[in-house]
Amino acid sequence: MNTRAKRLALPLAGAVAASGMIAASFTTSAQAAPKPASETLVKDAATAYSVAKFWLEANGAALKKAKEYNWDAKDVTKLVRGDMNSGGTDDGKAGKVDPTGSNKGPSGKVKNINLPRTIGKVFFVDSKGQYRWCSGTSIQARHRNLVATAGHCVYDLDGNKHVMDKWVFVPGYHQGKAPWGVYVGQQAFTHYNLSAYEDYDHDYAFVAVSNGIAFAGSKEVSFEEYQKWQGDKWIKPVEISREEYGKCLLNLGHCWAEGKDTKAELVGPDYPGAVLQRKEVSKQQYDRAKTGKGNGNKLGEPVTEPVTRSEWLKIKSSPGFKGRAWADKRGNYYITRYYVQEWVKPGSVRKYYRDTFHVALAKDLGALGNVVGGQGLAWNQKVNQKVFVFGYPADAHPDGDKPYSGLTAKHCYGTTASKVYKVDAFKVAAHIALKCSMTGGADGSPWLIKYSNAKRLGLLNGVTSLFHDQDGNNRVDYSSSPYFDGETYAIYDKASYVQPLKLVGPQGEVRS
Known part of the structure; x- marks a missing residue:
């Protein structure tokens, strides 16, 4: 029996058209469509703004506090060969969505490999209240606002099966900086089998995100402007002289005094x-x-x-x-x-103060794909293909060695194995595998086939799901990804209909 027969099959009638147009037709057969799991992450622009503020305020203190999503040593498993061969695709023809690029902003290099502008970290707060991160990438979609990552980096599978809190994507993350802003997760989509049964054969998620937001300092405003301001605002007292205090009182200004004059x-x-x-x-x-x-x-x-x-x-x-x-x-x-x-x-001196009114300036950066571009998507592909994997590893190997910091992106390159693999502990019947030593924190890293080093674009054909020790030396030496099939595309397509929220208006005010 085919190891992937447990999946709900949905045949594809054909490939997807290129040039950013997303279109595919599905046959209506006796086989049922996959049941996507969908969860709302934020309900409105004001809530999304507060999430962005949580991560960005105090010069990104929360971003710097976050730790990699980590695995126990016992969870670093060994792969066992499955029974699908290198050409096996059992739910339809191969298909793809072409990528879209962006020339905005610089991007780095890693050993002569141009890093994609689309990659970054996803940050969230888990069910234990811990600040965590995984890796992810922007992908092309109808509204250019989709992020692909591992399903377990969106759905907290540690007992409660709820979505993570305060979920954001930071493209181009580098040493604590968010060069292209923060994109707040609005709605998450994955396969029902993952959210309900923790079936890692479907350990992927597509998250529709808001327009990007960046904070651009603050300005002092009048009391009337302060009252009307819908965004973040605060009052700052400034010490003044006794003479200035007297004038302020005459003008009915916002001034006050504290203490009293006493002699030593x-x-x-x-x-x-x-x-x-x-x-x-x-x-x-x-x-x-x-x-x-x-x-x-x-x-x-x-x-x-x-x-x-x-x-x-x-x-x-x-x-x-x-x-x-x-x-x-x-x-x-x-x-x-x-x-x-x-x-x-010592004696004391009465002090005089005037309230000054300040508002935070926020900037709408637009849709994610318009800022950094978006990788394409491919499904029902042969498994024996050359692939680049880009992510932010930081967790230690099972032997305790910790070669990665997570501050900068790393990559693996190679040809995926000619067979799919099983991991019974995670209900995996058909993962694709790649020799790669990246550790936890690289969860959700994009697997890009047909990657152009010049354009920094390729086709997403997997995401890092699990880490493995094949030679038994207590070090991660393989990663594995769910096999992307027609069901993957169907869930992606569902996610692509969500339109991005605009969090701030032209003056930097929060939208309701």
């Missing part, structure tokens, strides 16, 4: 919180003063400083001067001052 009190040196001050005295008073700790006792040695003749004359004639003004035989002028101790309880 002379206390003993052992009084709690006593502060040592110096008091200038005459030479005669200094000479009569005692040494040691206490009010009126000497405070160090006399202080002598050279001055100019004009300064000497001015200081010498000033009414409050108590020191000694003198000159040597060479015509150099000096001032000597004498100090004694004063231990005081």
Whole structure:
């Protein structure tokens, strides 16, 4: 019996047209269409804005706090050969959706391989409240707003089978930066068998995302503008003088005061919180003063400083001067001052403030695919193909070695195995496999066939689902992906109908 017979089969009548047009016809046979699982991630633009703010505020502190989605060592399994051969596709003809590119912004290189502009990290909060990330990619769709990743990076399969919280995609993520903004997940689609039965044969997800958003600083506004502002806003107090405070009150401004004016009190040196001050005295008073700790006792040695003749004359004639003004035989002028101790309880000063009003400026970046482009999609392909895999590994190998940081993208390249593989622990009957040492954090990494290094585009034909140790040395040496078939395309097509939300208006205000 074919290992993929457990899937609901949906034959394809033909391939999909090129040039970004998404079209395919399905035969109406006795075989039923796949039942997609769909979950709403955010209900409106205001909620999506708050999710973007969660990840971006404080210079992306939450992004930097996130850790890779990690696997226990016992979950790094060994692949067992399945029974579908290299040409086996049992639910229809091969098909594809062509990619679309974008020339906006730079992109990096890894060992002479041009990184796709479409790849990035997906960030989310799991059921334990932990900040996590996986890898993902933008893919071409009707509204240019789809992200492909592993299903377990969207649906929390750790017991509750709910979607992850605060889900976003950050394309081009590099060392804590979001160069092309943040795209908030609106609605997630996967195969029912994954969400209901944790069947990793369908461990993929397509997530429709909002328009991109980036925060562009802030500005001070009037109180009236502040009241009307629908976006993020805050009040910042600024200290002002007593005179300014008086004028503010006359103009019915937003000002206030706190504290009161009190004089310093002379206390003993052992009084709690006593502060040592110096008091200038005459030479005669200094000479009569005692040494040691206490009010009126000497405070160090006399202080002598050279001055100019004009300064000497001015200081010498000033009414409050108590020191000694003198000159040597060479015509150099000096001032000597004498100090004694004063231990005081500090006084206080009433302070005056004015409220200033500030609003956060946010920018709508447009649809994801218009900013970074989108990879194509291919299904019912031969398994023995050359493929590039791009992701952000960071987890340790089972032996504890941790060669990756997750701060920058890495890649694997090779030819997928000529057979599909089984992993009973994850209900896998037909995964495609590639020799690759990337570890956790690379979950959801796109598998791109027919990749053009010049265009940075190819066809998505898988996503990293599981990690494997084939030679038994406690190190990841293989990754595997679900086999993309006509059911995969059907779920992708369903997701492509969701239109992206615009989170902010032309002035940076939050849309309701």
